[in-house]
Amino acid sequence: MIDLHGFGDQLLFGTLMTIRVAAGALVLGLILGLLGAAAKLSNSRIARGMAGFYTTVIRGLPELLVVLIIYFGSSSILTSIARQFSDAKFVELSPYMSGVIALGLTFGAYATEVFRGAFLAIPAGQGEAARALGMHSWQVFRLVTLPQLWRIALPGLGNLFLVLLKDTSLVSIIGIEELMRQTKIAVGFTKEPFTFYFTAAIIYLLLTIITMRVLHKAEIRANRGIERSHS
């Protein structure tokens, strides 16, 4: 067995932090993705332009750079804003918030495309039928579109979440004490880099396997009642 020299609980806390970062980014990313898809499908040219700019830029930038830009960039912008109103010297987002925002922005950019594709895959006749029954647009969205959107978008979102899970390792660079950072600390003490980075790799693999299991279950649940031509 691998000897972790008593750093096992450290890695466990790191793993919990990794999950917290991933969960936070997931929530933010899903909201941004839905908004982005709505903007891309809207009639407003400005909304479409903004959403297009958002997805093109974020998808073209390295995730590491997005993390750095949000962490350092936000503090200089927030500081200059705060100085207008008070004599504050320095304002910054916490590393956790910066990490969640950066990863959420990335997730949201890719999720925009997933949601957009899912929206387009729902036949327009369903919305029309719902309207004919007297539902107003929010009801149509909530009762007709959203449940199906979820089903169609789930595989795509699942893949994005697996990518997000791995990208959480990047926020160790800005000092969040997640798995990667805790591993680094353990390596510093024990001078056994292979043992610990390999353990970290195994933990990430386990998280991946668990996520895949959950996704599989969720897909079965989302597809209940749907007849498949092949399975």
Added chain:
Amino acid sequence: MIDFATIWKYLPKIIDGAITTIELMALALLIGAVIAVPIALMRLSKNRILRWPAYGYIFFFRGTPLLVQIFLIYYGLSQFEAVRESFVWNILREAYWCAIIAFALNTGAYTAEILRGAISAVPKGQVEAAMSVGMSPVRTFRHVVFPQAIRIAVPAYGNEVILMLKGSALASTITLLDITGMAQTIIARTYMQTEFLMVAGLFYLGITFVITRGFKLLESRINQHLKMVN
């Protein structure tokens, strides 16, 4: 206001960084492609002894963060005395080669999966037809399946190239001066964080744009025979 004079002054440095980024990416993609072909074939093999190692390799490199893979190779391997005393140490102590090895193994795994999908997407009738005119399995693969699989794989491979470009930013975490690394070095000197991170971002966007365009051209070129009149 944005201090353009300082940005202008350090621009040559960032361009140096861009050259390193492109170098890392190109070498990794080249080696990765060489790894991917046999791995994809092993993954498709009916023989378990061939299939399982390929599956394990792909699963490990797709299931763990690239950052872990880089650290495992750059820091991790030095834990073993046997590695430190052997001739490979001359390569493995260089951050540059460690980054290339990590990137190549990573992109190799993703490329193998793309290739596997593409090979399975070639209709079975084509193989049967080739066999029936007397082509050997190797010839069938080389002349019938592989050329078509490559065509199917191109769009997905274009995405993988862009992912590799973005992943190459992690080279900066092991002291390499790629675009991101160079930007961080300049920031340490000038304290102009936002400005130089933005400049670095523009360089990545530029390279992404060129790659996307390049693959669009390539796609329309290799699919020329499929184009409709008009």
